[in-house]
Amino acid sequence: MAHWKDAFPIDLAEESRHSRREFARFLALVSAGFTAGIGYLWARRTPLEGAPESEGGAGHDHAVAICAASDLRPGQSRLFAFRDPHDKCILVRTPHGALKAYRQTCTHLGCAVRWDGARLECPCHVGFFEVEQGFPVQGPPSRPLGGIALEVREDGMVWALGDLPKPNATGSVAALPCPREKGGAA
Amino acid sequence: MKRVRRTQMTGAALVFTIFVAAIQLYLFETVLGSVLDGQRGLLPGAFAVSAVLTLVALYLAFKAPGLDR
Numbered sequence: 001m002a003h004w005k006d007a008f009p010i011d012l013a014e015e016s017r018h019s020r021r022e023f024a025r026f027l028a029l030v031s032a033g034f035t036a037g038i039g040y041l042w043a044r045r046t047p048l049e050g051a052p053e054s055e056g057g058a059g060h061d062h063a064v065a066i067c068a069a070s071d072l073r074p075g076q077s078r079l080f081a082f083r084d085p086h087d088k089c090i091l092v093r094t095p096h097g098a099l100k101a102y103r104q105t106c107t108h109l110g111c112a113v114r115w116d117g118a119r120l121e122c123p124c125h126v127g128f129f130e131v132e133q134g135f136p137v138q139g140p141p142s143r144p145l146g147g148i149a150l151e152v153r154e155d156g157m158v159w160a161l162g163d164l165p166k167p168n169a170t171g172s173v174a175a176l177p178c179p180r181e182k183g184g185a186a
Numbered sequence: 187m188k189r190v191r192r193t194q195m196t197g198a199a200l201v202f203t204i205f206v207a208a209i210q211l212y213l214f215e216t217v218l219g220s221v222l223d224g225q226r227g228l229l230p231g232a233f234a235v236s237a238v239l240t241l242v243a244l245y246l247a248f249k250a251p252g253l254d255r
Contacts, residue, residue, distance in 0.1 A: 027207040028243035034210040035236040042229040
């Protein structure tokens with residue numbers, strides 16, 4: 001017997017014994033796995049990473065003080081933890097002066113997004129999100145970032161209140177121009 | 187010598203089983219995307235539909251008519 005047959009002792013006659021019915025049973029097992037997965041998602045109490053806590057929008061149970069509103073000038077950002085130390089979020093002041101906060105988890109493959117002064121950028125696969133509502137405007141991400149509801153209180157502190165509902169895609173704002181495209185055209 | 191009973195299922199049953207598995211894949215992908223968007227309201231319905239599809243697949247895999255009966 002050849003050496004490779006000793007290393008890989010696959011008998012073709014045995015291999016051909018897999019019948020249609022065995023294949024169908026395998027598919028049924030896969031189907032049951034998908035059902036179990038949906039059941040797990042249903043039974044799971046804590047939200048998946050990057051998902052908002054509920055459909056009800058912002059809640060006030062987990063309010064977190066981030067910083068003084070005056071600490072951020074337009075174009076600046078600050079990182080903070082929201083639900084727990086692993087729930088990384090980013091607070092930005094837009095060039096127009098508005099305060100926005102999003103989960104740092106990219107909706108593509110979960111890398112941490114960063115603020116480039118005009119948009120939120122995922123450096124792993126060069127995805128960009130606009131800052132007004134968190135919609136993806138370039139690259140592989142297809143879902144908007146998870147938004148955080150903010151409140152500026154009387155003492156000037158910015159508080160994160162809870163998850164914002166995901167924005168409707170039909171209400172998408174116009175995509176901002178890509179800095180790289182502008183640079184290439186110049 | 188022990189005779190192995192072989193009941194080869196029909197092509198139609200096999201194709202339908204593959205179709206059910208494809209629906210399950212699409213359903214799971216859709217449900218996962220919705221859950222990541224915070225929409226958990228569809229989970230009970232999706233689970234019921236997925237369970238029914240699994241029962242259909244199991245029925246076909248074990249009880250579908252054979253070619254050699």
